[in-house]
């Protein structure tokens with residue numbers, strides 16, 4: 001029995017026991033459901049072993065949405081706890097665990113998964129490719145991410161959640177102050193999903209550099225593809241830093257080194273330094289694809305090509321370099337001299353300039369355009385003013401001397417939610433709605449979608465604007481409660497109200513999906529939005545091979561030219577198509593990695609060793625495996641093309 | 649005969665051996681810590697350049713543009729990270 005004691009939750013509460021039961025029942029229900037409807041074979045053949053970038057993209061997005069609800073539930077719990085002074089709904093320890101989980105889930109498992117999901121689905125279509133450069137690696141990326149997400153999510157029912165914040169600062173995260181296995185979970189969950197992300201980075205850079213359709217010069221790529229290229233470059237340079245920092249943290253916690261302690265020659269603030277060397281580029285990893293999505297949507301629904309294409313690209317390149325120059329603004333108050341703080345302060349403010357250029361480009365794209373206020377466009381239009389507020393408060397925080405006042409208050413919390421929600425989350429909702437017909441062959445209901453938009457965006461304002469005020473009045477972040485005499489009560493109640501409105505908005509989105517599955521018309525054609533770039537030249541829903549004939553392209557709005565200027569996209573004849581084979585190896589390897597990491601979290605060395613050997617065996621197997629893919633014969637392609645009314 | 653003899657590679661090989669000898673000499677010759685470290689850093693960077701250009705054929709293929717771009721990008725970020733960290737954690741730390 002002693003062996004099992006380590007899995008007990010260190011700070012149990014009725015809420016946690018209820019979740020255990022709920023998780024258990026859900027898993028059973030899913031297994032039962034799949035078995036009952038005899039879907040195991042279908043699931044395995046069509047999804048779990050797939051290497052198709054479109055399906056992997058969809059799986060990323062489904063996981064991201066699940067994580068959005070997990071993180072959202074945490075958010076509502078936090079706002080509920082702080083809605084009135086001296087509340088006792090959550091105690092301090094639980095509150096710590098909840099905000100830590102919320103932050104990690106939202107950034108790493110929701111936002112990252114969402115952008116990578118969209119990139120997966122859209123980028124190969126936009127550049128006229130049949131898949132990514134390394135399809136099987138892509139599947140491995142997804143399954144590693146998924147394993148990381150699952151590992152992190154079971155922490156609160158097995159062994160205890162991390163409780164040192166998503167930033168996980170030492171010494172708080174050390175064994176002395178964080179005594180459960182929670183931070184081990186943090187280290188390993190981020191480690192394995194981070195590996196997946198790094199592979200995605202390499203994969204997409206190669207794909208975009210090497211696999212563009214004939215004629216698509218770099219400066220003729222659609223803007224979302226550009227943003228994906230830059231984002232993945234940042235990923236490749238930023239994520240190794242996180243990898244190393246997490247290994248160092250693991251060494252400290254599990255092998256007794258003192259890298260992040262202030263005794264024995266270690267340095268506790270070194271963690272903060274390394275974390276933010278990764279962390280600040282990470283926020284740009286999140287926002288750049290969002291910029292790409294907005295660029296596509298705004299240009300489509302303004303009926304104009306994107307204003308200032310070159311300056312858009314240039315500003316992204318500059319942002320990608322500058323995002324590595326500013327990280328110390330996250331710890332201005334750590335104890336630097338004025339000279340050091342000034343340097344990082346200036347770089348921080350400078351990065352707002354290229355961001356501002358992009359804002360003007362979007363405005364000028366809409367200028368004199370014939371705007372259609374569809375759901376994706378509504379999100380994009382709301383993004384511009386809301387994100388600008390977030391940017392301005394960012395510059396305020398960037399003033400080092402003033403930051404001593406704002407740092408670690410609710411003002412900071414308001415800032416980053418103000419850039420992340422209208423920036424990233426709106427973009428993901430907009431992008432999902434925009435590309436939905438390509439993914440599933442029907443559209444989401446516009447009317448319900450607009451209702452959801454208003455709930456989400458008005459809820460956002462009520463939820464986060466009050467925090468600017470309480471933050472300036474001195475309400476610290478991450479405090480589980482406050483006394484009545486502080487006067488923070490009413491504004492926090494307002495914030496809880498806003499969170500509730502947002503939550504309703506998200507529920508409406510789910511309802512919209514269900515409603516549209518049932519009621520939306522299926523005969524929508526290939527181009528329901530009257531869009532411009534190459535992905536719309538495919539059939540709806542997209543065939544396995546994307547394009548029957550490789551398109552030839554002369555501009556970033558190739559499909560628009562095809563429609564309006566009679567430009568011929570598909571010049572060749574149908575030939576047999578080479579496609580990669582499905583493989584069960586990625587999901588198996590990720591499963592082994594999950595066992596490895598789980599055992600590591602709990603110091604079960606036997607499990608670690610067995611899993612490591614199994615993993616190695618998979619690598620060796622893969623090295624000697626002969627897999628040349630398969631060909632789709634011309635007759636089959638012709639048949640599918642004719643059945644669906646053919647693209648050309 | 650001239651085209652058959654890989655003069656560039658042989659010269660490069662000799663040059664990289666010379667660089668190695670200079671680097672090793674830091675250990676045997678008596679000199680101050682600063683001078684030693686400077687020699688090591690300089691020879692290391694030249695060595696990396698020799699390897700990349702002569703033996704890894706950077707710049708010989710069609711995609712030399714992307715190779716050099718990513719190389720300079722990487723060097724830039726490495727330098728920024730190292731000197732930025734030194735600034736934040738050592739020099740500028742009170």
Ligand code: HEM
Nearest residue numbers: 283287329330348352391394395397398407408416419420
């Ligand atoms: C105009 C551009 C921006 C500027 C000048 C800026 C500036 C800053 C500064 C100075 C801080 C640290 C404040 C403190 O800790 O006291 C900060 C925190 C933060 N910012 Fe920004 N920011 C900008 C844009 C963004 C964007 C686009 C994102 C994400 C998409 C973002 C996400 C964050 C996050 C997540 C944190 C803090 C996380 C934490 O401590 O938990 N920021 N920002």
Ligand SMILES: [Cu+2]
Nearest residue numbers: 280327329330
């Ligand atoms: Cu930052």
